Amino acid sequence: MSQTWVRAIVGLVAFFVVLVAGINVTGTLDVTADPNTGLIAAQNTIIAILFVALLAGLIAYAATEYAQTRRLDSITRQFDTRTIVLIPIAIAINIVLGQTVAAALKVPIYLDSIGTILVGVLAGPIAGAVTGGLANLIWTYVLPAPFHSDYAAPFFIVAVEIGLLAGIFGRLGFFRSRPNTPPARLAIGAIVVVAIVAIIGFYGFVPFYSSGQISFFAPPAEGAAAPDPVFVILGWLVALLVIGAVVGLLALLFIKRDLGAAYVFVAGLVVGIVSAIISAPISSIVFGGVTGSGTDILVAAFQQAGSSLREAVLKQGLLSDPIDKTLTFFLVFAILGALSRRFVARFPQGEAAVGLSEG
Amino acid sequence: MLELNGATYRYAGYARPVLHEVSLRVGDGEIVGLVGPNDSGKSTLCLVASGLAPASIGGELKGTLTLDGTTAAGLRTFELAERVVIGFQNPNTQRSGIAATVFEEIALGPMNLGLPVVETVARTRDAISRLRLEAIVERDPQRLSGGQAQLVGIASLLAMRPRHVILDEPTAQLDPEGTRLVGEALEALAARGTSLLVAEHKTDLLDRLCSRIVVLDAGRVVRDGSAGGVLDDPELRELGVEPPARVRLTRAVAHAGGDPRALEAVLR
Amino acid sequence: MESVGAFVIGGYIGPLAIIVLAVLPAAVVAGVARRLLRVSLLLTLPIAISVVLVSVFTRAGSTVLFQIGPFDATLEGVDFAGQTLVRLLAISTSIGLFGLTTEPRSFVLDLERRGLSPRFAFVAAATLEAVPAMVERAGVIASAQRARGLDTEGSLRARLRGVLPLAGPVVVSSLTEVEERSLALEVRAFGRPGRRHLLWRIADTRAQVAVRILMLTLLGAAIVMRLTGTFPALP
Ligand SMILES: Nc1ncnc2c1ncn2[C@@H]1O[C@H](COP(=O)(O)OP(=O)(O)O)[C@@H](O)[C@H]1O
Numbered sequence: 001m002s003q004t005w006v007r008a009i010v011g012l013v014a015f016f017v018v019l020v021a022g023i024n025v026t027g028t029l030d031v032t033a034d035p036n037t038g039l040i041a042a043q044n045t046i047i048a049i050l051f052v053a054l055l056a057g058l059i060a061y062a063a064t065e066y067a068q069t070r071r072l073d074s075i076t077r078q079f080d081t082r083t084i085v086l087i088p089i090a091i092a093i094n095i096v097l098g099q100t101v102a103a104a105l106k107v108p109i110y111l112d113s114i115g116t117i118l119v120g121v122l123a124g125p126i127a128g129a130v131t132g133g134l135a136n137l138i139w140t141y142v143l144p145a146p147f148h149s150d151y152a153a154p155f156f157i158v159a160v161e162i163g164l165l166a167g168i169f170g171r172l173g174f175f176r177s178r179p180n181t182p183p184a185r186l187a188i189g190a191i192v193v194v195a196i197v198a199i200i201g202f203y204g205f206v207p208f209y210s211s212g213q214i215s216f217f218a219p220p221a222e223g224a225a226a227p228d229p230v231f232v233i234l235g236w237l238v239a240l241l242v243i244g245a246v247v248g249l250l251a252l253l254f255i256k257r258d259l260g261a262a263y264v265f266v267a268g269l270v271v272g273i274v275s276a277i278i279s280a281p282i283s284s285i286v287f288g289g290v291t292g293s294g295t296d297i298l299v300a301a302f303q304q305a306g307s308s309l310r311e312a313v314l315k316q317g318l319l320s321d322p323i324d325k326t327l328t329f330f331l332v333f334a335i336l337g338a339l340s341r342r343f344v345a346r347f348p349q350g351e352a353a354v355g356l357s358e359g
Numbered sequence: 360m361l362e363l364n365g366a367t368y369r370y371a372g373y374a375r376p377v378l379h380e381v382s383l384r385v386g387d388g389e390i391v392g393l394v395g396p397n398d399s400g401k402s403t404l405c406l407v408a409s410g411l412a413p414a415s416i417g418g419e420l421k422g423t424l425t426l427d428g429t430t431a432a433g434l435r436t437f438e439l440a441e442r443v444v445i446g447f448q449n450p451n452t453q454r455s456g457i458a459a460t461v462f463e464e465i466a467l468g469p470m471n472l473g474l475p476v477v478e479t480v481a482r483t484r485d486a487i488s489r490l491r492l493e494a495i496v497e498r499d500p501q502r503l504s505g506g507q508a509q510l511v512g513i514a515s516l517l518a519m520r521p522r523h524v525i526l527d528e529p530t531a532q533l534d535p536e537g538t539r540l541v542g543e544a545l546e547a548l549a550a551r552g553t554s555l556l557v558a559e560h561k562t563d564l565l566d567r568l569c570s571r572i573v574v575l576d577a578g579r580v581v582r583d584g585s586a587g588g589v590l591d592d593p594e595l596r597e598l599g600v601e602p603p604a605r606v607r608l609t610r611a612v613a614h615a616g617g618d619p620r621a622l623e624a625v626l627r
Numbered sequence: 628m629e630s631v632g633a634f635v636i637g638g639y640i641g642p643l644a645i646i647v648l649a650v651l652p653a654a655v656v657a658g659v660a661r662r663l664l665r666v667s668l669l670l671t672l673p674i675a676i677s678v679v680l681v682s683v684f685t686r687a688g689s690t691v692l693f694q695i696g697p698f699d700a701t702l703e704g705v706d707f708a709g710q711t712l713v714r715l716l717a718i719s720t721s722i723g724l725f726g727l728t729t730e731p732r733s734f735v736l737d738l739e740r741r742g743l744s745p746r747f748a749f750v751a752a753a754t755l756e757a758v759p760a761m762v763e764r765a766g767v768i769a770s771a772q773r774a775r776g777l778d779t780e781g782s783l784r785a786r787l788r789g790v791l792p793l794a795g796p797v798v799v800s801s802l803t804e805v806e807e808r809s810l811a812l813e814v815r816a817f818g819r820p821g822r823r824h825l826l827w828r829i830a831d832t833r834a835q836v837a838v839r840i841l842m843l844t845l846l847g848a849a850i851v852m853r854l855t856g857t858f859p860a861l862p
């Protein structure tokens with residue numbers, strides 16, 4: 001058995017030990033969903049336990065590696081000079097696109113993690129996490145006006161998560177271009193994606209947003225009349241947006257004939273959902289759910305429809321983030337395609353990420 | 360002294376080598392010119408001679424690189440940096456991007472070496488005075504003309520006090536005045552015993568500077584000899600290299616029935 | 628530091644006290660009070676408008692003040708908006724004070740002197756230059772695109788079509804410089820393990836050290852009290 005396997009197993013064992021211990025220590029977790037909101041009572045505790053377990057797994061992995069080799073190559077390797085030079089540019093991409101493009105377009109998305117994802121994919125999960133965290137800290141604490149933003153630093157943990165997940169997806173080859181996929185496999189890919197979206201939609205989103213019926217904005221819990229037409233329209237708009245995204249993906253799949261698009265879509269979706277869950281408490285506690293951008297109107301609408309602040313922010317995030325992240329992931333996919341292979345290949349994780357196989 | 364022996368180099372991810380069996384020697388205080396058509400492998404040869412290929416960019420090198428008699432194989436990049444440095448064509452990419460003034464920019468290399476402050480400052484001042492950059496030491500390195508920026512780039516290399524300097528088309532983006540300044544700086548360096556390898560399209564400059572010239576074609580050395588001999592070679596143009604003005608003029612005079620020797624006497 | 632304090636304390640009095648007792652005196656001493664207030668108010672204004680609109684009208688509450696369309700304004704909403712606003716102002720003024728009194732590059736150098744790895748110091752310092760450089764590059768590419776007839780103003784679709792072809796070249800062209808720049812840095816012994824001797828040292832007086840320790844202690848105390856529930860309830 002190779003040393004890498006030993007490390008991976010030690011890491012996994014640590015993860016599960018902490019997970020089980022955490023669940024036992026915190027007692028029985030109340031996983032019944034609130035009928036009105038779809039929120040699980042013990043949601044925060046579960047997230048906290050998962051986070052600690054993940055950390056324990058990573059530390060165990062690193063400790064084993066250090067014991068085996070007296071070095072931490074799997075981490076230091078992700079910070080070669082090339083990556084160090086790339087990170088500031090990636091941060092600049094985040095900030096410039098996040099501030100100008102998103103602001104210029106006035107749409108409720110952020111587009112402020114392209115650079116982070118790029119570093120994660122090219123250099124590895126730890127490098128991606130560091131880029132995300134640094135980007136937000138620098139954005140608030142180091143950059144002078146007019147590029148400065150007061151609101152980035154509290155969200156730095158979200159940026160860390162985005163970089164980390166992007167790096168893992170990159171390592172797993174989710175950003176590999178798969179040109180000339182035969183139609184049969186494209187069709188399977190399309191079905192799988194639609195199935196994933198449908199399952200998440202019907203078992204996650206619909207109950208969460210509508211307490212069972214597909215009305216998207218539930219009427220206030222107590223004896224209120226039918227929901228205001230504004231919200232019904234908004235709800236349908238959102239539904240259309242989701243359908244549009246799926247149709248767009250299918251078109252892309254079959255026109256470009258590149259199954260890679262399906263992988264990128266799924267990765268973006270996952271990162272978006274995780275980001276929304278992590279950023280919701282920060283957004284509601286620190287900023288009262290408001291960030292001065294186009295997403296605020298959604299928060300207001302959900303609150304008016306009877307959600308608490310926390311819920312409203314989460315509902316807004318679960319709509320905006322998956323859209324934002326899938327879009328961002330597609331942009332990164334396009335950028336990787338535009339870069340020369342020899343450039344990509346020199347980064348620590350470049351070959352794994354784009355799958356070089358040139359003779 | 361920098362010596363390459365039978366260097367065959369292949370970039371990572373490619374099956375075929377770009378350089379084939381290249382052998383080359385740059386003695387102390389010698390300036391060797393490197394010419395050849397586009398894509399003949401000049402830049403690759405510069406990277407191999409600097410040790411960065413494969414130390415930084417990977418790939419596979421067969422053959423040896425020796426610096427002052429010791430092999431460079433296995434050295435890390437920061438160990439190589441004390442022995443041999445390389446400068447590139449685009450002054451923009453050679454800026455560190457973190458310095459507020461030209462002085463800080465030039466001081467970065469010695470500082471990275473972990474030298475005491477006094478030593479760093481002394482080396483920086485020395486590099487500045489050798490390229491006569493005193494007037495711009497306080498300027499923002501982002502806001503320099505192309506020529507000034509390239510000189511600052513070269514000064515940053517000199518501050519490392521390398522025994523071997525490699526430059527890949529250092530004057531490609533410079534005006535005649537900038538080219539002249541760089542040329543003078545290189546001569547002064549060689550006079551102190553540094554070995555220099557300069558890839559360059561401007562054969563006029565090489566004609567003035569170099570003791571030897573190497574011609575590269577499709578990754579192989581096709582000429583290696585004294586500057587005068589190689590640049591006077593009647594086949595030079597077929598090898599994809601434009602002869603210097605001196606040679607073209609002499610030929611034109613001879614062609615018109617004049618006495619080339621009289622012209623040479625005038626030119627000298 | 629004060630910005631963290633702002634939420635730990637909560638309520639109205641805490642953030643206000645931080646602004647009045649800690650941030651403003653420091654700003655007056657540094658001679659930037661007026662600029663600080665202007666900058667902070669300007670930066671907080673857009674978000675403040677959102678806060679007011681969103682929380683005043685949508686916070687569920689029993690005391691309805693008035694209605695506009697489907698939205699009710701409640702007393703609870705006004706209260707919540709007020710709290711959020713003073714907190715945001717405390718965050719904004721404290722970070723703003725830091726920004727106005729600290730030259731970013733010296734801050735990074737000082738961090739390195741205090742033990743930040745040279746690689747991370749490089750990242751922070753290089754970002755300072757990379758951001759405006761990228762804006763400049765975007766400007767150059769935008770005018771080139773406009774010369775070719777691309778739209779950067781106008782309707783959403785027109786803007787989308789204008790911005791996307793712009794973002795691509797900006798990103799790709801700055802990425803292609805990474806390779807050569809990293810080689811050029813390695814030639815200058817970048818990445819050598821071990822510490823460097825920095826050329827400058829930032830003055831740090833006794834008084835500064837004392838104030839810093841005092842503030843850290845207060846902050847620590849506030850966090851501990853908050854966590855243990857012994858913090859006195861402030862309005
Ligand atoms: N980073 C690289 N990876 C793979 N091949 C390369 C790389 N750089 C150059 N080459 C190839 O090596 C050959 C020689 O190029 P180069 O050394 O740049 O020549 P020159 O500097 O004389 O124009 C060319 O065929 C080029 O395509």
Ligand SMILES: [Mg+2]
Nearest residue numbers: 401402403527
């Ligand atoms: Mg070249």
